[in-house]
Amino acid sequence: xxxxxxxxxxxxxxxxxxxxxxxxxxxxxxxxxxxxxxxxxxxxxxxxxxxxxxxxxxxxxxxxxxxxxxxxxxxxxxxxxxxxxxxxxxxxxxxxxxxxxxxxxxxxxxxxxxxxxxxxxxxxxxxxxxxxxxxxxxxxxxxxxxxxxxxxxxxxxxxxxxxxxxxxxxxxxxxxxxxxxxxxxxxxxxxxxxxxxxxxxxxxxxxxxxxxxxxxxxxxxxx
Amino acid sequence: xxxxxxxxxxxxxxxxxxxxxxxxxxxxxxxxxxxxxxxxxxxxxxxxxxxxxxxxxxxxxxx
Numbered sequence: 587x588x589x590x591x592x593x594x595x596x597x598x599x600x601x602x603x604x605x606x607x608x609x610x611x612x613x614x615x616x617x618x619x620x621x622x623x624x625x626x627x628x629x630x631x632x633x634x635x636x637x638x639x640x641x642x643x644x645x646x647x648x649x650x651x652x653x654x655x656x657x658x659x660x661x662x663x664x665x666x667x668x669x670x671x672x673x674x675x676x677x678x679x680x681x682x683x684x685x686x687x688x689x690x691x692x693x694x695x696x697x698x699x700x701x702x703x704x705x706x707x708x709x710x711x712x713x714x715x716x717x718x719x720x721x722x723x724x725x726x727x728x729x730x731x732x733x734x735x736x737x738x739x740x741x742x743x744x745x746x747x748x749x750x751x752x753x754x755x756x757x758x759x760x761x762x763x764x765x766x767x768x769x770x771x772x773x774x775x776x777x778x779x780x781x782x783x784x785x786x787x788x789x790x791x792x793x794x795x796x797x798x799x800x801x802x803x804x805x806x807x808x809x
Numbered sequence: 810x811x812x813x814x815x816x817x818x819x820x821x822x823x824x825x826x827x828x829x830x831x832x833x834x835x836x837x838x839x840x841x842x843x844x845x846x847x848x849x850x851x852x853x854x855x856x857x858x859x860x861x862x863x864x865x866x867x868x869x870x871x872x
Binding site: 589592593596600603604607608611612668670673674678680695696697698699700701705744746747748749751752773774775778779780781782784786 | 810811837840841845848849852853854855856857858859
């Protein structure tokens with residue numbers, strides 16, 4: 587009997603440790619990966635070579651994401667790819683979707699409650715909020731809003747299989763439809779601590795500024 | 810269980826205590842570095858992508 591009790595208490599402690607691991611420890615490893623990805627991006631961008639927008643290998647940094655509504659210091663390296671291994675490093679760019687600033691849909695998935703939970707407060711985004719993406723050449727400022735001429739609302743809660751939201755023209759059943767607008771899509775799990783649904787935030791590109799000119803208006807609070 | 814482990818560690822009680830702590834740290838390391846990282850990603854609250862249930866023309870991997 588005493589042995590059984592010890593086993594049960596041990597099991598309970600292991601489960602509590604696991605919760606601590608998921609909510610806290612995973613953030614430490616992601617923080618480390620983020621630091622590395624941002625350093626690697628800055629080193630690459632500092633090279634004098636002018637590069638056209640190119641797709642990095644899976645797991646490497648693609649661009650840097652700023653969302654002032656989610657915090658003055660909100661800054662994440664966007665990682666190429668949305669596999670498990672990519673997403674534990676940070677928000678992941680859906681392969682095959684547009685690159686930042688391109689015509690089409692720049693789609694990014696991110697964790698809601700674990701791995702530094704970059705999209706924890708994604709439900710707080712409102713129309714007009716800025717989503718800024720920094721690349722080697724440019725600052726792309728997107729604005730959260732309903733996507734014009736489509737059914738895509740600025741915020742949607744959809745089924746996990748609803749890939750429509752990441753199509754070049756979001757929520758357009760015809761995936762082959764040629765896009766004309768430059769839009770973005772963020773996806774995460776919903777509700778928090780669950781995965782019954784996906785929460786989706788959309789918006790459109792409103793300005794493109796050369797990176798050399800310094801921070802775009804939406805980030806002036808950081809200057 | 811723990812009493813049995815305590816008895817199995819040789820030496821006077823301070824040595825036993827050190828032995829217990831070493832075992833505890835080893836167990837925690839095994840959990841945090843091997844077991845949890847393997848179990849974690851498969852849990853539902855870590856799924857954040859939209860994804861087709863079977864195959865699609867342009868598959869979007871789950872994560």
